[in-house]
Amino acid sequence: MPLLEIKELTKNFGGLAAVSNVNIALEENQLVGLIGPNGAGKTTLFNLITGVYEPSEGDVLLKVDGKSHRLNGQKPYAIADLGLSRTFQNIRLFKDLTVLDNVLIAMNSKNKESFFSSVLRLPAFYNKEEHLKAEALKLLTIFDLQEKAEHLARNLPYGEQRRLEIVRALATKPKILFLDEPAAGMNPQETAELTLLIRKIQAEFKITILLIEHDMSLVMDVCERIYVLEYGRILAEGVPEEIKNNPEVIKAYLGGDL
Ligand SMILES: Nc1ncnc2c1ncn2[C@@H]1O[C@H](COP(=O)(O)OP(=O)(O)OP(=O)(O)O)[C@@H](O)[C@H]1O
Structure with a gap:
């Protein structure tokens, strides 16, 4: 059983499916990236996991004492107490x-x-x-x-x-740390320091990290696995090398920097 399992998660805002049928598994002490173009649903997914929004469908399951514990429907403070902690896009x-x-x-x-x-x-x-x-x-x-x-x-x-x-x-x-665009607004020197810092956190604290980031070199550099979201759906999943060479991902980022 993974530490955190996101199963068939969907969030509708009126007619818009901001997150649609998403499946993600996070293992203990794993550093995972979540990337995707603007508006792909990344922050909405964080908000669903941390209890800011309730899912329209699907489940968020956390392993607690070897048993699967459903997080959806719980308040953000209760979820934080279970060991999920996050940073925000805006400080x-x-x-x-x-x-x-x-x-x-x-x-x-x-x-x-x-x-x-x-x-x-x-x-x-x-x-x-x-x-x-x-x-x-x-x-x-x-x-x-x-x-x-x-x-x-x-x-x-x-x-x-x-x-x-x-x-x-x-x-x-926390058992799991969610970082929402930690490099946003940073200069290259600060981003380089952040890269070292994220590595240090994983080495010293032995926790699981899910990282949303637009800075591709940072994501490719530190993440063991990467999920790519597009229009609320998982477009691809794999190790950095697979993601870098995935034609669909390259197409989604056309004009962007991969
Ligand atoms: N509270 C809300 N009400 C209505 N629509 C929303 C709400 N929150 C997000 N959305 C919409 O859901 C979609 C996904 O937004 P989200 O902020 O999750 O994307 P993102 O991948 O985090 O984007 P970015 O990289 O620009 O931060 C967008 O179309 C957005 O306008």
Whole structure:
């Protein structure tokens, strides 16, 4: 049984099938790319998996303790609690909070303190706070943001804001990380750094990553498998070499960069 199985998934918006009969399987510790022209349905698919939208048809199944667990119909916070975490196409940080606080907020959602120890400020509360802060700093250090811990998120350069978004998504200790166009708006230097970063995440955290990205060289470089969406349907699936040489994919991207 795969870690995440998307079965015959369909989402209709009025007469438009934004996602149509999609089947995808993600294995543990796999790095998978999801590509396709503008409007192909990539973000809609992420929204279906993470509970933002309910599917019109089909299932999203997560392996939990060896058993298949249906995610469709569940609220986004319940799905996040089961270990799915994501970043967004447009950066969604708390820009007026510090870098450290952005990470701590994400961690806190996973470390709910008991009501009494929080309200009464019992020693357990302070110990937990100190522990979480140390964990957050450790995470920031892995991503080379420790020096910026006390800076406001809004004052970070663009590439570092994107990196912080990824750190924040990882702070919830996900089993699967969904990255929605992490290289969007990045310069070539920042994209090259991101490529290394994605590799590092997979090596250090041993999680599954599903990556939506328009930057083909990034996708071909880091992904083990790639799914291609077109008009809401899976057009092709395979290893980067197969996708690169697939005539239908080349046709879909005609004029684009493959
Ligand atoms: N909430 C919505 N209501 C109606 N139509 C929608 C909605 N969300 C998306 N769509 C439509 O569904 C189709 C797929 O959109 P989606 O944003 O998933 O594509 P995408 O592959 O992520 O595109 P891009 O690469 O440009 O981000 C588009 O035609 C879009 O206009």
